[in-house]
Amino acid sequence: MRWRLALLVAAAMTLVLLAFLVPLALLLRGVAADRAVSAAMTQAQSLGVLVATADPQSLRLAVEQVNVDASRPITVYLPDGAVVGPAAGRTPGVSLAARSGSFSVEHPDGREVLVAVQGLPQGTAVIRVFVPRAELRKGVTRAWLVLALLGVGLLAVGVAVADRLAVMVVRPIRSLAEVSDALAGGDLDRRAPATAGPPEVRAVAAALNQLAARIRDLLRSERERVADLSHRMRTPMTALRLDAEGLRDQAEADRILAHVAALDRAVTTVIEDARRERDVPACDATEVVAERVRFWTVLAEDQGRPVSTELPDGPLPVAVSAADLAACVDALLGNVFAHTEEGVAVSVTLDGHRVLTVQDAGPGFDPAAGARGVSGAGSTGLGLDIARRTAGGALTVDRSPLGGARVTVTLNALTEP
Numbered sequence: 001m002r003w004r005l006a007l008l009v010a011a012a013m014t015l016v017l018l019a020f021l022v023p024l025a026l027l028l029r030g031v032a033a034d035r036a037v038s039a040a041m042t043q044a045q046s047l048g049v050l051v052a053t054a055d056p057q058s059l060r061l062a063v064e065q066v067n068v069d070a071s072r073p074i075t076v077y078l079p080d081g082a083v084v085g086p087a088a089g090r091t092p093g094v095s096l097a098a099r100s101g102s103f104s105v106e107h108p109d110g111r112e113v114l115v116a117v118q119g120l121p122q123g124t125a126v127i128r129v130f131v132p133r134a135e136l137r138k139g140v141t142r143a144w145l146v147l148a149l150l151g152v153g154l155l156a157v158g159v160a161v162a163d164r165l166a167v168m169v170v171r172p173i174r175s176l177a178e179v180s181d182a183l184a185g186g187d188l189d190r191r192a193p194a195t196a197g198p199p200e201v202r203a204v205a206a207a208l209n210q211l212a213a214r215i216r217d218l219l220r221s222e223r224e225r226v227a228d229l230s231h232r233m234r235t236p237m238t239a240l241r242l243d244a245e246g247l248r249d250q251a252e253a254d255r256i257l258a259h260v261a262a263l264d265r266a267v268t269t270v271i272e273d274a275r276r277e278r279d280v281p282a283c284d285a286t287e288v289v290a291e292r293v294r295f296w297t298v299l300a301e302d303q304g305r306p307v308s309t310e311l312p313d314g315p316l317p318v319a320v321s322a323a324d325l326a327a328c329v330d331a332l333l334g335n336v337f338a339h340t341e342e343g344v345a346v347s348v349t350l351d352g353h354r355v356l357t358v359q360d361a362g363p364g365f366d367p368a369a370g371a372r373g374v375s376g377a378g379s380t381g382l383g384l385d386i387a388r389r390t391a392g393g394a395l396t397v398d399r400s401p402l403g404g405a406r407v408t409v410t411l412n413a414l415t416e417p
Ligand SMILES: Nc1ncnc2c1ncn2[C@@H]1O[C@H](COP(=O)(O)OP(=O)(O)OP(=O)(O)O)[C@@H](O)[C@H]1O
Pocket: 331, 335, 336, 338, 339, 340, 360, 362, 363, 364, 365, 369, 370, 371, 374, 375, 376, 377, 378, 379, 380, 381, 382, 383, 384, 385, 404, 405
């Protein structure tokens, strides 16, 4: 945009300067020619007095003297046919001037000024002054050069001023673009400077800031809504806890109460997570996966499922929040428990390259079945998509060496800020 504005101003100024300078240059050329012609005319007229009064000898001497340093050769044609001065043929102009008076005539190499001296006893004498083209154009080239320099200088100043103005407009627009990029990238606290640039750009900045504030408010109220909805689960959970406490078999009651407590913790985590302002997500994957596997192992034991686990020896930092990673592991293990028979083996591994693999010895499934909202078991069809989004899309489904499904998720590395 900056270059386009400069180009536009340069084009407009060039047109204006041409419209102004070209006629001025032509006028200057005309003035120079007129000046040379009128000087020649004055010279011829002053010689005319001599032609009328002096004897031929004095006239010859005077004409020779005038022609010594004159850039305009002067010739006098006397009425008796004698010619005084540089030998120049009697041009048609000379004959015409002798008959009808003074005038000047244009030639390819200059201008011929003819002054008729009337009232001589033998007739009319004619003084011819030839003004060469170089004399007609004297000083014109320099004047044109000055005009051209003036034009170029004005153009340069105009383009420089236009460029400064363009920068004043373009810079705030660029900063607006950066702010909207940052907002699109999730940095909802970024704001555009609403004091820079022309009023229109300031208005756009104010509108962008308003939009950013509105998006942040909407997200905040949406998070609060999710928290409120999650909170509604507490009532059925309380009913479940009371029912469990009323069971006669104490071991059974303890088991169900432990599950209800786990559910309660999960709901609390969801509420806290929904209400929390997002910052850079990070957790120790080894710890989170180990904790979720411990949770599911209790259920697996109940169902007679062999569980094998392979985790890194030390912490494994990943760019995923603990709650999101736990939800991912729960979705994958939940699928094994929901879509395979009791007693089917399950294996969870996490390697040093942040690859989490959950596999089983069940029937397996078609990877195409993992689209969001599509369930092969009459459920909500969200589990695989939750896991996929946790890994930023890096989820694959294939056959496990155990015979069933193998779901592989590659978690993002935590980069140093
Ligand atoms: N381990 C598995 N073994 C067999 N089939 C599976 C397995 N995991 C997923 N599937 C199939 O993939 C489908 C999609 O799984 P997904 O977790 O996305 O949804 P869902 O389990 O049906 O619903 P939700 O997880 O929302 O309760 C399942 O309905 C099921 O048919």
